[in-house]
Amino acid sequence: MADANEFELPAATRTGAWETTGFGAVYAEHARAIYYLALRILGDETQAEDATHDVFVKAFRKFGQFRGESAVRTWLYRIAINHCRNLLQSWHARKMISGADDLLLERASAVDENPLRVLETKELGQRIQRTLDVLPEEYRLLLLLVADERLSYNEVAGLTGQSADAVRGKLHRARRAFAAAFVQTA
Amino acid sequence: MEPDSHKIRMSQEQQTRQEEAALQKSSGLEFQTADEVIRYDAAQTPPPQRIERRVRDSVNREEAERLPWWRRWFGG
Numbered sequence: 589m590a591d592a593n594e595f596e597l598p599a600a601t602r603t604g605a606w607e608t609t610g611f612g613a614v615y616a617e618h619a620r621a622i623y624y625l626a627l628r629i630l631g632d633e634t635q636a637e638d639a640t641h642d643v644f645v646k647a648f649r650k651f652g653q654f655r656g657e658s659a660v661r662t663w664l665y666r667i668a669i670n671h672c673r674n675l676l677q678s679w680h681a682r683k684m685i686s687g688a689d690d691l692l693l694e695r696a697s698a699v700d701e702n703p704l705r706v707l708e709t710k711e712l713g714q715r716i717q718r719t720l721d722v723l724p725e726e727y728r729l730l731l732l733l734v735a736d737e738r739l740s741y742n743e744v745a746g747l748t749g750q751s752a753d754a755v756r757g758k759l760h761r762a763r764r765a766f767a768a769a770f771v772q773t774a
Numbered sequence: 775m776e777p778d779s780h781k782i783r784m785s786q787e788q789q790t791r792q793e794e795a796a797l798q799k800s801s802g803l804e805f806q807t808a809d810e811v812i813r814y815d816a817a818q819t820p821p822p823q824r825i826e827r828r829v830r831d832s833v834n835r836e837e838a839e840r841l842p843w844w845r846r847w848f849g850g
Contacts, residue, residue: 604834611833615826623821628812637825644829648836704805709818712803716815735812766808
């Protein structure tokens with residue numbers, strides 16, 4: 589009878605690509621940002637987990653071709669944005685998902701620059717999700733990317749396919765729309 | 775005696791204000807901008823540990839499958 593150990597992979601193969609390629613370090617550095625983006629775009633923890641897994645596996649497949657023309661974070665964000673957009677498009681195709689609240693966006697112009705208040709940290713995530721859900725996709729993405737201090741306006745512009753000046757202009761409106769919606773989620 | 779009682783009252787009022795401020799701080803959060811509140815939320819939202827295990831397994835499996843069969847067997 590054959591010994592089970594006979595069919596085990598050699599030690600050199602068992603030390604996986606995670607360690608030998610340095611991809612584990614890439615994951616450690618960027619997983620939080622990618623997971624958070626996926627979570628707030630998709631609005632579902634399980635879907636965000638799956639999306640984060642898929643984004644990093646896609647990134648690993650292209651890791652050897654990554655030439656460092658952009659920062660790794662920006663490269664990963666691009667993969668994540670495309671992945672989440674594809675998921676959302678397939679969901680939209682299957683069921684009607686309400687879009688941005690036009691009335692809310694009209695009200696946003698009348699919002700004062702009041703602080704955003706929340707009673708407890710545990711309710712914060714839910715309120716942010718409800719707020720982002722009623723914003724147009726463009727505003728949602730801008731706010732999430734700009735909140736990452738490691739991205740410059742130029743990088744955000746590149747990721748959203750517009751000029752840095754356009755980002756600044758839209759960001760102002762996005763912040764006001766967020767503030768208006770956030771108050772309503774209280 | 776008058777200045778002393780005044781000092782005590784001032785000190786008590788200051789302490790009360792500090793206590794009220796501390797209570798307000800502990801019972802609520804305040805953010806000036808959307809960026810600030812999102813950044814705070816992101817910092818409080820770590821990815822579940824199981825994602826790392828899943829990605830690690832997938833990456834290691836994909837890399838192993840890329841190797842020719844004889845390298846997988848002999849580690850050459």
